Amino acid sequence: MTVIGIDPHKSSLTAAALAADGTVRATRRFAVTKGTGPAVSAWASQFEDILFAVEGAKGMGRGIAQYLLTQGYEVLDVPPTLSMKARVLHTGGGRKTDAADARAVGWAAQHHEGLQPAVVEDHTEILDLLTHARDALKSERTRALNRLHDLLRNLIPGGAPRGLTLTRARTALRGMRASTAIEQCRRDLARDLVGEVARLEKLMDDYERRIAEELQATGTSLMELQGISTILAGKILGEVGDVRRFRSAGHFASYTGAAPLDTSSGDNLRQRLNPGGNRRLNSVLHIMAVCQIQHEGFGRKYYLKKIQEGKTPREARRALKRRLSNVIYRTMLKDLAAAPPAPS
Known part of the structure; x- marks a missing residue:
């Protein structure tokens, strides 16, 4: 398989075609115009069994990624932080060019199994x-x-x-x-x-x-959950998109930043707060948790239970946010299962 890594910018993008062993077969720079998509597709047609990897397919690379998807290509979304680490590991230093970045995007796609495929934009x-x-x-x-x-x-x-x-x-x-x-x-x-x-x-x-x-x-039922308003439901659906891209509730909780990070070393077993994840979704969970703590319901009961176990109010609130992440995940899966099939 030939992996084509793409490093996008506002006025240009650079593509690097990598062989199966990671060697560079070809590199080319394209100016971002109306004809960029067809030019990239035409250049890539010289290779067989193509897989595209776009850095920031939901950000700077959204345009080229959406065009390639409409042409029937498979496109992987490579986070910028991952491609940066791949570049440093392969080059052994901080040397940075557009061609090196494009190669790093391709290397990350070749060796990282957890990358999410880009999907065509929907509602x-x-x-x-x-x-x-x-x-x-x-x-x-x-x-x-x-x-x-x-x-x-x-x-x-x-x-x-x-x-x-x-x-x-x-x-x-x-x-x-x-x-x-x-x-x-x-x-x-x-x-x-x-x-x-x-x-x-x-x-x-x-x-x-x-x-x-x-x-x-x-047809979402998210607003039936205590603490979820119209705006918060819109943020959840807008940020998550198709919830089926998450393998499990734990994977979804890690994406929202609600799952703690394991920092154990030797016999010292401990966890700490996850400062990463999607901060907009983490803010939604925080608002939802505060609302449920202040009003009667299962959320308040769970919070008080954690307080009785010796947790501090902040720790109990974090535990509640982790549970609420699971609730949102299950609710979105249930809505998908209940939705009528899309017309062909």
Whole structure:
């Protein structure tokens, strides 16, 4: 089998064809244009039994990976950290070029059995785009409120109260009289920021409504779980995609960062917190766990049980997150089993 490793960039990508023994058969650089996909396919046609390996097939390499999938090729998604380690191990140093990176992507595909195949984008990609866009709007709204709070601190004696909202800001500005040109400037800027916050909140509501519509089309039952809102369900489906790509509930928990890492050495058996994994999904699990701890249900019972066993509140919450990861995994598998077959 000929493995073709691809190192993508914004304006170019480099492909390296590797023989079965890892030797480089050919290398070529392509400019990223409308004809990049057909050019890569035509260049690869000189080889037989082709397997493509794209670094970051869900990120920078999304375009070329999706094109190759539509042409019927098998494509593996190689994480950038894995290809970097493969390059260092093979070269024995930090020498880095696009051709060396492409070769490292191919080497990682040849020797790593756990790589996930890239798949054609489906309906969950819409949820991923909408939830990321809403999170970006939420960050902009927070920054605008912080700037507004700073202006009100200089306009109102004693400053604006904490937990500033759009309604409170409008109330504070209503009837305010500026005694100097400087205060008038601050007041005008504050009014502009109020309008900006109102615009962002309207966009956030529109995105939330669209997310709810897309979720209804998927037929998911995630929102029936305690602590899962419309936005959180959209994040889960958008980040996970096809849950069947995970071999087990433990594999899924490792992906979410809910499974602890084994750091045992000799007779010293211990585990520590996993700082890796998908941090968006880990945040969803955290919110879900906090919600269940605060309300009656199986989650709170499990949390209190861990507290009685001598766990600290933080350790008990982490144990609950691990269990909730299993619940989400089983729920998504059940939804797939209950879904009607896709039309041919």
